[in-house]
Amino acid sequence: MGDPKKIRILTVSDIHSTATLLDDLKVAVARHDANVLACVGDVLDAEAKGSGMLPPSECARRIAGLV
Numbered sequence: 001m002g003d004p005k006k007i008r009i010l011t012v013s014d015i016h017s018t019a020t021l022l023d024d025l026k027v028a029v030a031r032h033d034a035n036v037l038a039c040v041g042d043v044l045d046a047e048a049k050g051s052g053m054l055p056p057s058e059c060a061r062r063i064a065g066l067v
Helices: 021-030 058-064
Strands: 009-012 036-039
Touching: 009 021, 021 058
Parallel strands: 009 036
Antiparallel strands: none
């Protein structure tokens, strides 16, 4: 990890339970060495039914394991 005196906050929104965007988010967390992930809106989509969409429980599980 980087400097222990610095806190790196990564802010995200508009994921809408999309698997590819969650994969991109995982890469961004690692690239920026984030200590905190601030999910500020439209991350889960209770109506997720399309191709590449994840149910809210799976989306939440993936996000919980990022930081």
